[in-house]
Amino acid sequence: MKRFSMILAAALMTFAAQPASGQAGLLGSLKNKAASAIKGEAGKATPAASAGQASQATPAAAGKTYYVSVSTGSARADGLSPTAPLKDLQKAIDKAEENDVILVAEGNYLGNMDRGYVESGRFGNAANEPGKYFSIYGGYSTDFSERDVIKHVTKIQPTDQKFTAPLMNLNARRPYGYTGPVGNLVIDGFVFDLGENNRYCVKNVDLEITGTPNDGVLTGRFLEPDASPQCPVEGYSSGDEYALHMDVEGNVRVSNCIFVNCRDYGISALMGKGHMEICNNIFVACRYAACQVRGNTRDADIEKVSLDFHHNTVLFTWTRTKGFEDMGQGFRFMNGIRTIDVHNNIFGCNSNCAVERVYYESNKEMEKLKVSNLYDNYYFANRRDLEIAAMGASSISVPAARIEEAEQIGPKYEGNVEMPAGNDDFINAIDKPYLEGFLTLKIMQSQSYNANSAANQVNRLFGLNQQGTEIVRPSMYGNKYPWEKAKDLFGKVAGYGAQMPQ
Numbered sequence: 044m045k046r047f048s049m050i051l052a053a054a055l056m057t058f059a060a061q062p063a064s065g066q067a068g069l070l071g072s073l074k075n076k077a078a079s080a081i082k083g084e085a086g087k088a089t090p091a092a093s094a095g096q097a098s099q100a101t102p103a104a105a106g107k108t109y110y111v112s113v114s115t116g117s118a119r120a121d122g123l124s125p126t127a128p129l130k131d132l133q134k135a136i137d138k139a140e141e142n143d144v145i146l147v148a149e150g151n152y153l154g155n156m157d158r159g160y161v162e163s164g165r166f167g168n169a170a171n172e173p174g175k176y177f178s179i180y181g182g183y184s185t186d187f188s189e190r191d192v193i194k195h196v197t198k199i200q201p202t203d204q205k206f207t208a209p210l211m212n213l214n215a216r217r218p219y220g221y222t223g224p225v226g227n228l229v230i231d232g233f234v235f236d237l238g239e240n241n242r243y244c245v246k247n248v249d250l251e252i253t254g255t256p257n258d259g260v261l262t263g264r265f266l267e268p269d270a271s272p273q274c275p276v277e278g279y280s281s282g283d284e285y286a287l288h289m290d291v292e293g294n295v296r297v298s299n300c301i302f303v304n305c306r307d308y309g310i311s312a313l314m315g316k317g318h319m320e321i322c323n324n325i326f327v328a329c330r331y332a333a334c335q336v337r338g339n340t341r342d343a344d345i346e347k348v349s350l351d352f353h354h355n356t357v358l359f360t361w362t363r364t365k366g367f368e369d370m371g372q373g374f375r376f377m378n379g380i381r382t383i384d385v386h387n388n389i390f391g392c393n394s395n396c397a398v399e400r401v402y403y404e405s406n407k408e409m410e411k412l413k414v415s416n417l418y419d420n421y422y423f424a425n426r427r428d429l430e431i432a433a434m435g436a437s438s439i440s441v442p443a444a445r446i447e448e449a450e451q452i453g454p455k456y457e458g459n460v461e462m463p464a465g466n467d468d469f470i471n472a473i474d475k476p477y478l479e480g481f482l483t484l485k486i487m488q489s490q491s492y493n494a495n496s497a498a499n500q501v502n503r504l505f506g507l508n509q510q511g512t513e514i515v516r517p518s519m520y521g522n523k524y525p526w527e528k529a530k531d532l533f534g535k536v537a538g539y540g541a542q543m544p545q
Contacts, residue, residue, distance in 0.1 A: 106142030109135045113150035125187035139177045148183045149195035159204030164214025169290035174214030176226025198234035209288035225293035235286035238304030238523045242266040242280035256519040259476025265521025293317040299544045305329040313339035316347040328524035332372040338379015349382040356540035360393040361521040371395030382414040389540035396427035419458035469535035480519045487516040
């Protein structure tokens with residue numbers, strides 16, 4: 044068997060090889076650094092508009108307010124008062140009209156008859172089911188007297204449900220040719236967790252095939268839906284489901300949410316004319332990519348599409364397969380959007396790259412007009428901080444300190460740095476066994492060839508190539524992250540990453 048450390052290990056050498064005092068600053072218990080939350084849109088979590096919030100995504104006051112509580116509500120209530128809440132979030136979504144607001148109390152919401160997901164409009168069918176514009180706020184106490192998204196956890200966390208759909212799908216499109224006012228869509232204060240529904244090897248540090256880096260992690264490695272491992276298995280996976288999928292336009296905001304253990308993107312969205320803001324969210328242990336938003340409009344309207352990805356914490360994004368061949372990006376700059384701003388985020392331990400900018404518009408003139416701003420972000424222990432496309436090579440890896448040299452980025456590129464020492468509150472908030480497993484990640488490979496196998500005998504008969512077998516065994520891959528600990532990542536670094544919701 045041939046053993047080797049994956050290229051990721053080389054990318055982490057600077058981190059792992061620092062002096063003991065430096066390692067303690069990241070993994071140990073040096074003096075705490077105050078992590079006071081900045082005031083403004085990054086940490087706001089209330090439905091009402093307030094100073095510094097994104098006013099374009101504030102729900103209109105003219106709509107009705109629906110109340111939902113899975114523990115105290117009723118399926119037959121009208122949901123229009125805190126004392127008569129609906130029980131089913133899906134029913135509230137179905138009843139809501141343009142500009143309505145849905146307030147959701149703590150609990151786990153799994154859709155009608157606990158099918159495992161909720162939706163406004165059918166996934167992949169926004170043209171025929173355009174959905175509607177409304178706002179959903181989680182994090183309320185059951186009597187709706189208090190809102191605290193960390194204390195009163197509102198989640199979508201399926202267990203053994205069998206479904207092929209995003210945990211939440213939101214369509215919000217106007218009919219083609221519509222020229223009236225745009226709508227507002229808000230999703231705020233939810234936990235999206237597929238960790239109880241994913242399929243994992245049962246952890247066993249003594250059995251390499253399970254991908255268990257240490258006894259402290261919750262599970263062995265993640266298993267792709269079509270995998271047939273020779274080890275005990277726990278959980279269920281019916282396919283690659285998104286956590287939050289949107290096909291939208293207008294003014295859109297996703298804030299104060301947690302995306303954890305998502306097996307096919309944290310957020311995957313199509314954006315038409317308008318502005319999308321993704322702010323103050325936690326992304327942990329997502330697969331494929333934490334956030335991917337594509338433009339979805341004709342070329343003439345691309346100038347009217349913009350995206351702002353800021354004050355998010357993005358950790359442990361995993362590749363598509365256990366072989367670490369592709370995907371695994373924290374954030375992806377995609378086509379069809381004129382202006383993208385990525386700033387004041389924390390990107391850490393992403394298995395491919397923190398940020399990817401490899402796509403070019405097919406129209407060269409449109410490409411020249413793109414604004415791909417990447418500034419004032421913290422990075423640590425990513426395989427690559429930035430990946431860009433290159434002539435004559437598959438891609439180029441760009442460390443944070445050299446992002447200003449990447450011509451694809453700009454006009455704003457300043458302030459991208461490795462996370463400064465002293466941010467121990469943040470590092471200590473990361474699940475330690477998970478972090479240690481990632482920092483020591485290795486891949487084991489073995490190849491074998493049997494000339495007398497039945498397949499090779501037939502291949503020789505017909506003049507076909509001989510076949511061997513290859514086994515790839517990572518020491519860790521997409522293992523379940525404790526979703527409760529993801530909440531601890533809010534508000535640990537003043538001005539960077541997800542701030543404390545207010």
